[in-house]
Amino acid sequence: MFLKRLELYGFKTFSQKTEIDFTRGFLAVVGPNGSGKSNLTDAIRFCLGEHSVKAMRATKLEELVFAGSPTRKGAPYAEVTAIFDNSDSVLPLDLAEVAITRRLDASGDSKFFINRTACRLRDIHEMLMGSGVGPGSFSVLGGKEVDMVLSTDPKERRNMLEETAGVNRYKFRKREASRRLEKTAANLTRLYDILRELELQLEESEKQLERYRKYREAQVELKALELELAIQEWSRLQQSIEELRAKLAKAKAQVAELEELSEQARHALEAASLEKRRRDSERERLLAGCAELREKTSVTRANLDSLVKRRNELEHSALNAEARLASADQRMQDCEREFEAVLAALPEAAAELAASKEKLQQARLDREQLPLQGHSPHAQLRQRLAALEKEQHQGLGRRETLRARQEADDERILELIEKRETARKELMEAADESEMDSELVEQLQEAGTLTAQVEAEKKQLEQQLLEVQQQHRELERQRRPLVSKLAELEALLDDGSGLPPAVRAVLQWKDPGMMGLLGQLVKVPNGLEQAFEAALGGHVNDVITRDRRVASNLIDRLKQERIGRVTFWPLDLERMPPPPPQLPDRRGVVGLALELLGYPREIESVLGEMLGRTVIMEDMPTALQLYDRCRGRRPHLVTRQGEYLNPSGALTGGAARQNQSGLLSRRRLLDEARQQLQKQEIELQRCRDREERLLAERTQADQTLQAAREAFRALKGELADLEADGKRRNQDRERLQRGLDKAEEETKMLQQRSQAADLELDELEETLAKLSVKKAELEGQLTQFQEEEARLQTLREELQGRL
Incomplete structure (x- = not known):
């Protein structure tokens, strides 16, 4: 194994990422002072987990991060990676190369990695x-450390050699094994203590296991009963659901049938409304035609009257013409007779011819001065009179037409007024029906x-019912452990578990002269059970008898059966009550034991012997202070926690074993369990009553809701009918309103036309009066001209005769 490569970034003077490769054999790094040669050894130490900042020639770890220069920016962190060649498997990793990395943040926090996997410094060590490069080795040495190695004592030199030889690894494993053995031995000791306990x-x-088995059997039986009850309830609910589903399906079918009937009625109503509107429009068209025919009839009647008058006038003119023709025939006959007479007198006329020629000439001159036939004023007057009569006839016809049209308009106005009143009544009735609709709405x-x-x-009741059921x-879930706990405590008290065998046997004998255990006869205030158990001590299990004879008999029986020893307190023995304790003050005093304890009056003397000079204190410090303040005969002092201070100064205290309780504590637990169970029973009864009341209220609400829904459906049906009627009434009302508006407009138009006709009639009457006056004047002039024409005609005829 050897160092193969070193990668640096941000460490001291290495501001940029720098990689340095090492080969096998001897390698020297040379350079001037300050070029960073020593920083390489510091980097290797840093990477291998060096703790000493001083060894890396710095005062704090943050100084190892490149802080920047005037020309280069500072690095955010310092990171050094040392890559070792592990081809000879010196390191316990199955890898050819092992890279150890250490990264230092600017805040001074370090992170370690093995082959880029995060790890602990302990893992690296x-x-x-x-391997010879572990902690405590001298694989990396500074210039001053060489002298230190040479001058070190033999013990430290031995450690260095052991580290170099690889012995420290086994020493470390030995220490770890010893530490684990010690820890295992401590655990075994603890296990032995737990085993003894x-x-x-x-x-x-x-x-307790036996009682628990009974409890589990009862639990199983209870669960079975609850399951059976739940199944019955589920069956009942399923039956109710099926009934409700059947009712719902029936209701849906009824609703669908009613909707179908309503749809058919709506279609029928729409068809009837369309037919009524068509008939109304046909009626209005016929009424308009009737009005137009009335107007045409009036005009025709006026024209007919005018024609009748014209015919009468023509007939009168024809009669006059016939009369004039008869007169002309008569005159013609007279002329013929005169002609005959003239022929007879012709000879005489020839004589007069010459004279007459001059007269004829004169007559011709006179005749030329007479107006021509057809160009006479009489003819012009006749023409004017004819035009005037025509104009008069036209005015009369127009007057009759206007009067007829006015009568028709008056009748139409009356009809429109009647129709308008009818429409108004219908509108008022529709408004009343609308008010009724509004009331229904x-x-x-x-x-x-x-x-x-x-x-x-109902929802609120159901929510309340759900909450009450929950x-x-x-409460049932809380009640079950209480019942189990109460049964367990009662079983403990009944079978005497926790009592000495001799006491348990005496209690099982049930001698009538025995009153019971002392712990069963007294009543301890809440919170003071430990104090009285400490004050009474073993007397809690003492037996109280009514007399000494019973106590002697029970002792003899105990001897015979060799069960054990029991302390008896016969009540017939005289006992002097001890004087009460003299307390200098009552600081920290809860009370005298006899004053705090509840008990029958018969055993007062016995309790006086036991607790006559016992005082209950708050805690041991106050008890010690009272002990120091007392002079003379000191009392027995007992704290709430059961610590006991004897008058001799002996202290008794400590912690009781877990789950260990005395008779008084068990009785207190039993009383508390009974009270809790009683409260639970009361709460359960209240809950049952409330559940029954809510069920009754929900039933009543269901009935009320059913009635309300039926009433709502009935009203909704009526409202649907009324809405259909309302639509029809609205259409009728709109039609009536349109008809009323049209009648109003037509009435106004007819009234305006009537007023215009009145004005026109007045003008026609005035014109006709003027025409009558003018006609009379023309007729007078015509008469005069007729007379003058007759005279001229006579003169013409005379002249003609003369000619």
Whole structure:
């Protein structure tokens, strides 16, 4: 084995990673002072676990880390790795090369590695022992250490040689083996002590084991009963679950059926609503057609009246024309007769012809000055009169049309007002129904709130019931060890376990003159059992008898059966009560033993003999102080922990064995167990009562919830029906509102048209009055012109006749 390579980083002057290879044989490192030659030996020592900082020429480990220079940055840590050639297996590792690494942080903490695996410094020392480079060897020596080796004493030189020869490894193993042997011997001693202690407790442990076996049998039987009870409960719950599942399936089927019926009713309602809307639109269209027909009928009626009047006027004109024609025929006949007369008078006329030519010329001039037929004022008046009559007839027709339309509008207005009132009534009824719907919604919300409250109360009751059941199970779980502990303690007291065999035998005889053990007759305050057990000592197992005869008989029987010895206290013997102890003060005093103890009045004299001068103290220091303050006859002093100070000054104390208790402690434990069990029984009974009350309340809540859910479902069904009716009513209300708005608009339009018609009628009446006046004037002028025309016609005819 030899050092093969050395790797350095951050160690002293090696700021950068540096690797130095070593070969077999002699190797010298030369250089000027301060070049770092000694740092190599320090690095090897550092890597091999050198503790002495002084040996590495430093004052503290942090100085071994390169701190930096003006041109180079300091290193975060110092690390040195020494790689050894282990081809000859000197080191106890199956490797050809072994790398030992030590890393030093800037904080001074070191970490060690073997082949880059973290390890302890102890592991490195154990590995290097016997190799010649282990701790205490002189494989690495400084310049001054050579003289020290040469001048050292023979003992240290021997250690060096042993380390070099590899003897220290075996010495270290020997020391380790000796240390382990010593530790094993101590453990064996301890085991012997434990074995002796266990042998002393073996008899009591066997009894406890027997009781434990009985307890385990009872536990097994209890678990079997609980399992059977749980199975019965599980069967009942399964049956309830099946019933609830059947009810749930039935309820789901009913819900599905009701939903299907509701869907069918909704479709039917929608179809009926569509049919009603179609019929309403058809009715509105027919009403609009009727109104249009009424208006056309009124116009036609007015035109018909105008035509009738025109026909009457034409008939009247025809009659007048016929009359004038008859008059013209008559005149024609007269003219013919006159013509005949003229022919008769022609000769006379020839004479007058010449004279008449001049008159004719004059007449022609006069005739030319007369207006032409058709261009006379009479014809113009007739034309104006005809136009005026036509205009009058048109005005009358328009007036009749307006009156007819106004009557129709009035009827329509009345119809619209009636329809509007009907719509308003229906809207009011719909509003009332909406209020009823709102009341139903409020009732549904109240029912939902009530259902939610009942469900919340039920959940709360179930949670409380679950908590009570858990509490019940917890109390049962706590009760079982109490029952077992109570049975164990009662068994201990009944069979006399822990009592001397002679006392146990006397108690089994059950002599009527025997009152019992002293420890069974007294009642010790809580916390003072150890004190009274120390004060009474072996008297706890003394037997109290009613007289000396019973005590003598029992002693004779003990002698005959060779059972043992027992101390008896006959009550018929006279005993002088000892004077009470005289205490200088009561500092640290709990009380006098007789004043603290509870006991029957019959055994007061016996207890006076035993505890008449016993004082219970808080602790031993206060007892010692009271002992020093007392003068004369000192009392017996006993502390709470059972330490005893005799009047002679003898001290008794120490620690009792574990799980070892006297009769008084067992009685206290028995009383405490009984009290705890009684409390548990009371708590269990309260828990059972509360569980029964919660079950009753849950049943009541289930009934209430069922009723509330049924009421909620009923209200929900009614609300669904009402919602369908509400949708229909909303549609009807919207339709009515639209119809009402349309009626309002139509009424306003009709009223405006009626007002316009009234204005137009007034204008027509005024125009017709003016036309009547103008017609009268024209008719007067026509009459005058007719008369003038008749005169002119006569004159024309005369002139024509003359011609």
